[in-house]
Amino acid sequence: MSVKYAVLGLLAQRRGYGYDLVQRFEEQVGPAWQLNAGAIYVALDKLEQEGLVRPIASGDGDAPATRRRTVRGAPRVIYEATPQGLDRFEDWMATGSTMSPLREELHLKLALSQPRNLPRLIQLTYEQEQACLERLEQHLGGAAFDDLLASTPPWSAVASVMVRDAEIAHLQATVEWLRRIREAMRWLQERPEALRPRS
Amino acid sequence: MTLLSLDGVTKRFARGYREVEALAGVELDVEAGDFVAIWGGSRSGKTTLLRVAAGIESPDGGRVVFDDRNLATLSRRARARLLLTDIGCVWQTGRITRGLSVLDHVALPRFKEHSHAQARREAHDVLERVGVAQCANARWHELSDGERTRVALAHALIRRPRLLLADEPTANLNMIEREQVLSVLRSVAEEAGVAIVMTAPDAPNLLQSHRLMSLDGGRLIKPRSEQRGTLIDFPSASERAGRG
Numbered sequence: 001m002s003v004k005y006a007v008l009g010l011l012a013q014r015r016g017y018g019y020d021l022v023q024r025f026e027e028q029v030g031p032a033w034q035l036n037a038g039a040i041y042v043a044l045d046k047l048e049q050e051g052l053v054r055p056i057a058s059g060d061g062d063a064p065a066t067r068r069r070t071v072r073g074a075p076r077v078i079y080e081a082t083p084q085g086l087d088r089f090e091d092w093m094a095t096g097s098t099m100s101p102l103r104e105e106l107h108l109k110l111a112l113s114q115p116r117n118l119p120r121l122i123q124l125t126y127e128q129e130q131a132c133l134e135r136l137e138q139h140l141g142g143a144a145f146d147d148l149l150a151s152t153p154p155w156s157a158v159a160s161v162m163v164r165d166a167e168i169a170h171l172q173a174t175v176e177w178l179r180r181i182r183e184a185m186r187w188l189q190e191r192p193e194a195l196r197p198r199s
Numbered sequence: 200m201t202l203l204s205l206d207g208v209t210k211r212f213a214r215g216y217r218e219v220e221a222l223a224g225v226e227l228d229v230e231a232g233d234f235v236a237i238w239g240g241s242r243s244g245k246t247t248l249l250r251v252a253a254g255i256e257s258p259d260g261g262r263v264v265f266d267d268r269n270l271a272t273l274s275r276r277a278r279a280r281l282l283l284t285d286i287g288c289v290w291q292t293g294r295i296t297r298g299l300s301v302l303d304h305v306a307l308p309r310f311k312e313h314s315h316a317q318a319r320r321e322a323h324d325v326l327e328r329v330g331v332a333q334c335a336n337a338r339w340h341e342l343s344d345g346e347r348t349r350v351a352l353a354h355a356l357i358r359r360p361r362l363l364l365a366d367e368p369t370a371n372l373n374m375i376e377r378e379q380v381l382s383v384l385r386s387v388a389e390e391a392g393v394a395i396v397m398t399a400p401d402a403p404n405l406l407q408s409h410r411l412m413s414l415d416g417g418r419l420i421k422p423r424s425e426q427r428g429t430l431i432d433f434p435s436a437s438e439r440a441g442r443g
Contacts, residue, residue: 126420133413133422139406149374165403172402179240179415186416 003035005092007043008081011053012089015080018044028160031138032167044079052085110181115195118185125182132171132178139168202394203229203252203362207261210247210417221247222258223417227396231361234388234395236408237419244417245398246291249364252396253288254278265362283308287360289368293351295339301350302326302335308358325353330379344371349380356387363387365397369404381407 003025010016010024021044022037029035047053056078081089106128113121148161188194210222221244229235239245250256251263254270255278263270266285270278282288295304302322309318326332329349334342342350348368355363365384369377385407387393397408405411413420 126418129413129415129420130423133411133420134424136402136406136411137422137424140408140411142406168402168406175238175402175413176240182415 003039004043004046005089007040008047008052008085008089008092011047011079011081012086015056015078017076017078028156028163030160030164030167032135032164047085048079051082052088053079053081055079115188115192118189122182122185122189125178125185129175129178132175136168136171139164200230201228201264202231202266203227203396204264205248205252205261206264208248208251208258208263209260210244210251210256210258212247220417222251224261225417225419227252227412227419229362229394229396231394232388232392233410234385234408235397236405236411237396237398237414238400238402238405238411239398239414240400243414245414246366247417248414248419249288249366249396249398252362253286253364254281284358285361287355287358287363289348289351289355289363289365291348291366291370293347293354295350295354300335301331301337301339301342305350305353305357308354322353322357325357326350329353329356329383330376345373345376348372349376352380352383356383359391359393361393363393363395365395367398367400369399377404 006025006029007021010021010028013024016024018041019037021040022035025033025035025040044053048055106124109117109124110121142164143157143161148158205225205227208222208225209220212219212221225248227235227248237245237248247256251258252265254263254265254273257271265281273281295301296307299307302319305326306315306318306322309321313321323332323335326335329352331346331349331353334346334350337346339347348370349372352365352368355365363384368380368384372380381404384395384397388395388409395408398414399405410425412422412425
């Protein structure tokens with residue numbers, strides 16, 4: 001899974017512990033990913049098993065910085081990337097990226113609908129568009145891609161805005177799609193003779 | 200305080216043999232200092248919405264209230280006066296006064312109250328702010344589409360309107376110009392307390408605003424935080440046919 005490589009990449013930047021990695025992931029990748037914090041710990045376990053990361057020894061003789069404790073008092077384990085880990089991360093950066101399938105509940109409802117569902121389906125397109133606006137609202141006032149390039153920003157800022165822009169682009173495409181299918185459904189609704197029920 | 204309020208506004212046009220519903224029950228409240236962005240494609244009704252809000256077009260149903268005055272109760276003359284004072288508009292098909300340079304066109308609204316030199320100085324400042332000071336001596340036919348939009352914006356801003364209605368002010372601009380225009384709009388709203396309603400055809404141009412909504416088929420779709428009541432409940436075509 002790609003979260004595994006993201007964790008490896010974060011540790012390649014600098015060492016860190018679980019919660020710190022969760023925060024850095026959120027900060028650099030953005031909220032659109034909707035990371036499940038548990039996935040970070042699963043990834044750390046896997047990476048450790050594969051010898052790609054290792055905990056920094058946490059014996060009694062440790063430097064104080066590595067012996068800070070978690071809220072519940074368990075020792076906080078700090079990880080770093082091993083040399084093999086750094087190599088593996090570079091390999092991953094060099095390979096092609098897979099694309100996730102597009103899975104939306106609305107797609108299933110559309111696929112399994114009947115002509116009599118038309119009024120509700122049209123209503124659903126409005127509700128979905130409303131949901132898209134709510135997601136877009138979270139980006140209000142944020143650094144737009146364009147504004148950013150007009151200045152001379154650090155790469156990390158450009159990178160995170162590019163990822164953010166992916167969500168904006170996705171939401172825009174979704175709204176445009178909703179408007180298209182809504183127009184089509186309205187058109188059909190006014191011409192019931194054009195519709196045959198599923199046989 | 201609510202400066203502009205559209206209350207159940209409807210507007211129909213005959214297009215060929217069909218009647219088109221350009222606005223279908225639009226509800227919108229805009230306060231001083233608000234920067235509202237409306238996302239709509241072509242034929243969504245966004246230009247009609249701005250024209251109705253400006254009092255240029257009368258709604259078929261519902262009310263448009265500006266500064267506690269129902270625009271329908273005002274005379275044509277009073278509405279025209281509002282457009283010269285409190286309501287500034289930027290249209291995509293803007294024109295400048297025939298025979299004038301860009302600078303004089305923008306300075307024109309100030310000539311009455313100020314010396315020409317001072318009006319021109321002021322005009323130059325506004326042109327600079329929207330990034331077209333280099334066009335000051337140009338004539339209309341010499342301007343690009345993006346420059347024309349920004350000259351129209353300067354012309355609207357110099358009168359210090361309380362409400363600014365801008366139809367796709369970021370069309371035909373490159374990314375640096377777009378950023379400049381959006382940041383001028385934002386600061387005019389935040390610093391001068393001007394209420395702004397702007398339209399844009401795509402998402403990136405909406406995100407410098409304070410509030411965003413979408414217009415499709417004359418229906419205004421808002422995030423739930425903006426929606427009065429629980430959910431949008433639009434009449435279906437058959438219901439509308441039954442009523443009409």
